[in-house]
Amino acid sequence: xxxxxxxxxxxxxxxxxxxxxxxxxxxxxxxxxxxxxxxxxxxxxxxxxxxxxxxxxxxxxxxxxxxxxxxxxxxxxxxxxxxxxxxxxxxxxxxxxxxxxxxxxxxxxxxxxxxxxxxxxxxxxxxxxxxxxxxxxxxxxxxxxxxxxxxxxxxxxxxxxxxxxxxxxxxxxxxxxxxxxxxxxxxxxxxxxxxxxxxxxxxxxxxxxxxxxxxxxxxxxxxxxxxxxxxxxxxxxxxxxxxxxxxxxxxxxxxxxxxxxxxxxxxxxxxxxxxxxxxxxxxxxxxxxxxxxxxxxxxxxxxxxxxxxxxx
Numbered sequence: 001x002x003x004x005x006x007x008x009x010x011x012x013x014x015x016x017x018x019x020x021x022x023x024x025x026x027x028x029x030x031x032x033x034x035x036x037x038x039x040x041x042x043x044x045x046x047x048x049x050x051x052x053x054x055x056x057x058x059x060x061x062x063x064x065x066x067x068x069x070x071x072x073x074x075x076x077x078x079x080x081x082x083x084x085x086x087x088x089x090x091x092x093x094x095x096x097x098x099x100x101x102x103x104x105x106x107x108x109x110x111x112x113x114x115x116x117x118x119x120x121x122x123x124x125x126x127x128x129x130x131x132x133x134x135x136x137x138x139x140x141x142x143x144x145x146x147x148x149x150x151x152x153x154x155x156x157x158x159x160x161x162x163x164x165x166x167x168x169x170x171x172x173x174x175x176x177x178x179x180x181x182x183x184x185x186x187x188x189x190x191x192x193x194x195x196x197x198x199x200x201x202x203x204x205x206x207x208x209x210x211x212x213x214x215x216x217x218x219x220x221x222x223x224x225x226x227x228x229x230x231x232x233x234x235x236x237x238x239x240x241x242x243x244x245x246x247x248x249x250x251x252x253x254x255x256x257x258x259x260x261x262x263x264x265x266x267x268x269x270x271x272x273x274x275x276x277x278x279x280x281x282x283x284x285x286x287x288x289x290x291x292x293x294x295x296x297x298x299x300x301x302x303x304x305x306x307x308x309x310x311x312x
Contacts, residue, residue: 001302004278008299013292015083016299023303031085040084043076044092051095065115065171073099074122078129078239083290088134097135100126104139108146115171118160118179120150124193125241131199140196144203147193155210156185157193162224185210186224187217188232191243191251198254211255218248218262234269235285238297242285245269246297250304258311267308270301 001024008020015034022029034040047053053076055061055068077096080086086093103112113122127143152158160179161170170177191214197207222228233245240247245266252263273280279298290296 001278001305003276004298004302007277007279008295011292011295013295015085016292016295019085020299023299024306032089034084035086035090037084040080040086043080047076047092047095051092051097051099053096067103067112070100070103070110070112071122074126074129075239077133078241079290081129081132082239083296086133093133097130097133100130101139104143108142108144109150110143114159114161116174116176117171118150118176120147120157121159121189121192123147124196128196128199128240131196136200140200144196144200147197148206150179151181151210152179152183152185153181154185154213156187156190156213157210158183158186158189158224159226162186162226184223185213186222186226187214187220188222188224188227188243190214190217191248192240194251194255195240195247198251204255208255208257211252211257212260214243214248215252215257215260215262218245219265232285235283236297237285238290238293238300246301246304250300253304253307253311258308263308267305 005020005024008024009017011017014037018029018031018034021027022031052069052073055072061068073096077093077100080093088094088097100110103110105111109118109120110123110126111119113119123143124147127140131140147157150157152163158179161177163180163183164177166177190210194207194211194214197203219230219233221230222232227242232242236244236246238246249263249266252258252260257263270280273282275281279294280301282294282297284293284297
């Protein structure tokens with residue numbers, strides 16, 4: 001870990017250096033100063049008056065049931081929170097959060113990513129980054145409690161329309177497709193849904209059984225057609241988007257699952273990817289546009305590894 005820390009501190013990335021000092025060295029760091037970085041100012045400059053960010057590819061949005069501005073706003077919050085430590089103290093985050101909460105139904109889900117269809121994966125991911133931005137209380141609990149009600153009979157989660165063997169053209173339907181709860185869970189979806197729960201100590205015990213289900217599926221094929229292949233376990237996203245072995249080991253250890261055999265397999269896999277400078281050479285499926293993304297993935301993994309060592 002010492003070699004990796006030296007490499008991370010040797011970058012010219014002020015945000016990466018700050019989080020390395022805080023997460024790995026335990027130093028007191030004024031993360032809030034990162035909001036003054038040029039990259040942050042450029043992002044905030046493009047925020048709309050309603051708190052949103054506009055999806056850049058207008059052609060993709062034409063006739064689509066997906067609310068792409070909602071998607072772009074959630075992704076931008078993820079970037080601001082993970083890379084620069086912004087939280088609800090900042091006007092930009094509060095305005096963006098208010099925009100996202102405008103899509104929350106009375107039941108608690110965030111509707112709009114899949115048209116009029118349920119999207120437990122996106123509801124959970126939006127909730128994850130709102131929690132990381134400092135949101136808590138009833139409005140967050142409403143989302144988590146909706147997710148708990150959306151579990152499959154086996155204890156995990158799946159995209160409801162997939163449990164009905166429906167393709168993505170079903171997103172255009174006005175009638176909401178209810179799930180077939182007898183169908184098996186999707187580890188892609190379950191890995192995403194567990195992330196916000198893992199951040200909330202009051203909810204961890206409620207989903208630990210689902211965490212064990214997820215752990216058992218590591219390095220296996222999913223039950224559904226969305227990113228079904230084994231190879232997707234090692235195609236990374238940061239900030240987290242889909243489910244990979246990094247997001248999984250992070251979630252599992254936060255849930256208090258530290259001794260599962262698959263955790264050892266994940267650690268062994270990472271060890272084989274380590275370069276001489278301590279940085280892990282991995283395939284990035286989403287987030288490649290971000291500067292030094294492999295360095296961020298290394299920092300995130302080492303943060304999890306430090307957690308495991310402290311527990312052990």
